[in-house]
Amino acid sequence: MPSYTPPVRDIQFVLNEVLDVSASDVPGYEALEPDFTAAVLEECGKLTAQVLAPLNSVGDREGCVLENGVVRTPAGFKAAFDKVREGGWTGLDLPEEYGGQNMPYVLGIATLEMFAASNQAFAMYQGLTHGAASAILAHGTEAQKATYLPKMVSCEWTGTMNLTEPHCGTDLGMMRTKAVPQQDGSYAITGQKIFISAGEHDLAENIIHLVLAKVPGGPEGIKGVSLFIVPKFLVNADGSLGERNALSCGKIEEKMGIHGNSTCVMNYDGARGWLLGDLHKGMRAMFTMMNEARIGVGMQGLAQADVAYQNALAYARERLQGRAVTGPANPDGPADPLIVHPDIRRSLMDQKSFAEGARAFLLWGATLIDRAHRAGDADALGMISLLTPVIKGFLTDRGFDMTVQAQQIFGGHGYIEEWGMSQFVRDARIAMIYEGANGIQALDLVGRKLAQDGGKHVMAFFEMVKAFIKENEGEEALKADFLDPLKAASKDLQAAAMFFMAEGVKNPNAALAGSYDFMHLFGHVCLGLMWARSARTALAALRSGTDDAAFYETKLATGRYYMARQLPMTATHLARIRSGAEPVMALAAEAF
C-alpha cells in the first residue's frame, strides 16, 4: 500500500523563507509565525497521513454505492470525516462568526494539499462544501448566511455545485433546469444535473445544493441563469431539519477514478430553492465558487504528483535491478537499487522539481488571493485572476504526467492495482477535466485574462520577472543556472503574447490555436520564477550558516534541474504558437 509523508518542511520553506508570510502587511498574516504554522501543518500532517491516507485505496476499491436513494460511502469514511470536522479543519480559513478560524487562505490551501494528497476523493467532500460556503458568504442574505453557514463551516452539512446537464457542460447558456417563482418567495426547481460530486452521501445530515437554473421569461442564454440554494432537507426557522426536499440522486456514475467520491445524477422535481445573489446573475455568484475551486483543483494536480513521487522514490530506493553503469553501488547485494540508473533519476528529478516548484507557485498564488481579499488590493486580484487558469491547467496537466512517470518507475507493478500507483494516475486524471476542462482554461487565459484591464496584469507579471532578474543580476551563483534561463523563458512568453496581439486582431483563431501552448509556456515561466526565487532563498540560507545545509543544497540542485531540463520547453511552445492558425484550422470539419 502506498504511504504518504506530509511535506511540512517544504511548505514551511515556501511560507517562511521564500514568501516570508509573517512579515507581510496583509491583515491576518501576522499570525503566520513559523512556530504557529508548523504546529498547524504538523497536526494536519498527522491526521492526513494516519487517518486519510490508509482510506485512499479502500475508497478506490469499494467506491460509493447507491441503494434505495441512499449513497453509502466507503468503510471508514464517516468516522474519518467526523474526525476532520472535530479537528476544526473544515473551517480553518472561514470567518469566526460562523465557527471558522479566520486563518489566511494560504494556510488553508497548504493544509488542503495534504488532504488531497492523502485522499483526493475524500477531500472533495469538504472542498466542495468550502466552495459552496464561500458563495453563500459572498452572495447570501444575512438570513441565508445565518441559516446555512454555521453548519457548512463545520461540515455538519456539506455543499455541492450543480452546473452540468446532459447536453451542456461548458456552454451553460443552453441549460434547461427551470426555477419557477412561488408565492412565498421560494422557487420550484425542476431539471436534471449530472456529474454532481458529493451529490448524495452518508457523511452529513444535510446537503446544501447550489443549483444553476433559469427563471422562465428571463433573458436568453447565459444571461438568464440564476443560482439557487436547494437543501436536501428543508431547514426550519429554528434551524432544525424539516421535510425532505423533492430532489434525489438518480444514479452514481462509474468513473475512471475518485471512486470514493459519489458523482451523482441529481434530479430536481419541483424542489424548493431560494435565490442566492441577484436574479439572472447566477454565473457571477457561481464564479465565486468556481475561481476558488480552480485554484483548489490546480492544487490537486500538485498533490497527486507529490504523493505518487514519494512512492516512486521509495520504490526506486528499495527495488534492486541491474547495476549502475559506472560500477556497482551495492556490491554486496544481488543488484543495485533502481535509483542508480540515470533514466530513473531523470524521472524522479522531473517529478521532484515539478512538485516543489508547483507548491511554491500555488502558495504564492494563494498569497495574492489573501492580498486581494484581505487588503483589497486590485493589482493582486488582477494578477491572481490572470494566473488562475495557469494554476488550474498547467498544474493538473503536468501533475497528471508526473503520476504517469511515477507509475512507470514501478514497471509492471505500477500497472496492477495492488501497489496503488494506478489509483494516483486515475484520480489525477479528473483534475484536467472538472471545474472547466483545461482547454477552457487556456481559452479563458488567452481570450479573456490576457487583455483584461488593457493587458495591465500580464505586463505587471513581465515587470516582476524583470525586476527579479535585475535585482539579482550581480549574483554570480544564480546567473547562469537560474537568471539566464528565466530571462530566456520569459522572453519566449512575451514573444508569444506579442504574437497574439499582432495576429489575434486580424484572426482570433491565430491566438486561440496557440492558447493551450501559451498556458503551458506561462506555467513553465511561473515555475522557473519560483525556482529562481527559491534558489535565492536557499543560497542566502547556506551563506548565513544553516544547520540544515543538505536541505538547501538539495533545493539548489533540484532548481537547477528544472531550469536546465524543463524550462527549454518554452521554445517549443513558442514555435507552435508562432505557426499560427493555419496548420490547426487548415482542414474543413468534413475532411478529418
Place this chain on the structure above:
Amino acid sequence: MPSYTPPVRDIQFVLNEVLDVSASDVPGYEALEPDFTAAVLEECGKLTAQVLAPLNSVGDREGCVLENGVVRTPAGFKAAFDKVREGGWTGLDLPEEYGGQNMPYVLGIATLEMFAASNQAFAMYQGLTHGAASAILAHGTEAQKATYLPKMVSCEWTGTMNLTEPHCGTDLGMMRTKAVPQQDGSYAITGQKIFISAGEHDLAENIIHLVLAKVPGGPEGIKGVSLFIVPKFLVNADGSLGERNALSCGKIEEKMGIHGNSTCVMNYDGARGWLLGDLHKGMRAMFTMMNEARIGVGMQGLAQADVAYQNALAYARERLQGRAVTGPANPDGPADPLIVHPDIRRSLMDQKSFAEGARAFLLWGATLIDRAHRAGDADALGMISLLTPVIKGFLTDRGFDMTVQAQQIFGGHGYIEEWGMSQFVRDARIAMIYEGANGIQALDLVGRKLAQDGGKHVMAFFEMVKAFIKENEGEEALKADFLDPLKAASKDLQAAAMFFMAEGVKNPNAALAGSYDFMHLFGHVCLGLMWARSARTALAALRSGTDDAAFYETKLATGRYYMARQLPMTATHLARIRSGAEPVMALAAEAF
C-alpha cells in the same frame, strides 16, 4: 459505446503509394498487389469492427475470473476467438508448412493493427501465440516444430512468454526458477513467474508456455538462463493431449486495464519442460520473441491512439457546445459543434497527425523486417534493430498521450466509463511498460543500438534522410513545409548523437541521462521523415489527376501540421540532452 472504423484506405495509401510494396524485390512482396491487400484488409476490417470491437467494453467490464484453477474469459471471447481462428488470421504471415499463409510481415502487422485497435486485450491472446510460435520456428528442433507449430499457427493452442519473477523483471540474471535435467532428456521446471499474459484461459485446448529458467550448475547471472517449452497438457507422440503438467495459475492480477486478458501468476511445480534452442542461450531465443513483440507493442500505441481519435472526432462533430469565435457555424442549432473551436482542432490534429505518421513509420519498419528475413539483408536488419526501441518507446508513449487527449475532448463524459474513452487510456497505458519498459528501450537505443556495428546504422539513417531531402530539394511545394523542418530536426538528432559520442566516452551517465529524450527525438524525426515521404506521394497523386483529391489534400494538410507543430519538439529534446548528466545525477540518492 465507442465504434471502430478500420483505416483500410490509409493503410493502402502507405502500402501501395508510399512504400509501393508490390514493386519491391523482397521475396513474397509480389503478392502484395493493391487488389489483394485491399481484399485482405477489408475482410479483416469487417471481422474486427463487427465482432471484436463490440466485445472490447465487455472484456473491460467483466474481466477474467479464476475459479478452481480455471480462468473464464469474458462472455463472447471464445466464440470470437474461434471465428478469428477459422478465418485463418492467426497464421497469416507464418509458414505454409505449418498451416500458415506465408504472407509478408508487413501485411500481418497491418491486420494486427485492426485487431489491437478493436480489442487489445483480445488481440493479445493471438499476438503472444504468434511470438511463441516464432521462437519455436527459429530455435526449435524439427520434432518440436512438428509437435507444436501446426496447433499454434491455428491458435488451437496458444502461447505465452514467462520471464518476470516477483523480484526481477528487467534484471533477469537474478532469476530463481530452476530447470533440473531428467533422465529422459526433459527438465523439471520449478518456480514462480508473474505478469504472464494469457497464462491461463478457456480459449484454447492447450497452452504452450515458453519459460526462462536456470539449469543448476550453469553460469552465473543472465548467461546461465535457458528457455524451455512447458505445455499445460503434455503432448503424446500421436499429437493428442496427454496428462496435465505440474503448472497452475495461482492468481489473476487486478490491473488498470486490458481486463479482458488474463494476467497470471504462474506456478511451476516440477513441471516437465523441454529445452528450446541451446543450453544457457535462453535470452537469445527469447529475444526472437521479444523483438517481434516490441514492434507489436509499438503498434498497440498507434492502434489505441487511432481508435480513441476516431471516437473523439465523432464526438467533436456531434456535441454542440459554444460558438465559433469567427461567427456561428451552425446558426440554426442551439450551438456549434466542438470541432469549430481552435483548441479542439489542435487536439484532433495532434491525434490524426500522430496516428497516420505512426502508421507509416510502423509499416516501413515492417518492410525492413521482411527485407532482413526474406532477403537476408543485413543492412535492413541493422536498421530495424536500431529502430525497434524507437517504435516501441515512442509510439507507445505518444500513443498513450493521444488517448488522453482524445478522452479530454469528451470533458466529463470522458472520465466516466460509459463512453469507453477511459478504457482506451487504461489499455494504452500498459504498452509503455510491457516487453521492456520504455526507459529500457531508451537504454537499449543509446547504450547498445546506436554504436552497433560501429554506428553504421544510425549513419545510414542520417544518409537516408539527407538523400531524401536532396532528391526533393527542387520541389518548391515541399521545401518550406516539409524539407526544411525535416532537415532541422535531423540536424538536432545528429547533434544529440554527436554529444553522446563526445561526452559518453568520458562519462556514460552523460549519454544515459539523455537517453529518453533521444528516443523521443529520434521518433519525431522518423515521423517527420514519413510525413515528408507521404507528402511527396500525395503531391504526385494530386498532380497526376486523381479521383480522390480530398484524401491527398487532407494528407498534405495533416503532414504540414505535424511538421509545424510537433517537429519543433526536437529542439527541446536536444537542449535537455546537452544539459548532460550533471543536473540529472547531482543529488545523492539519500538527498532526494
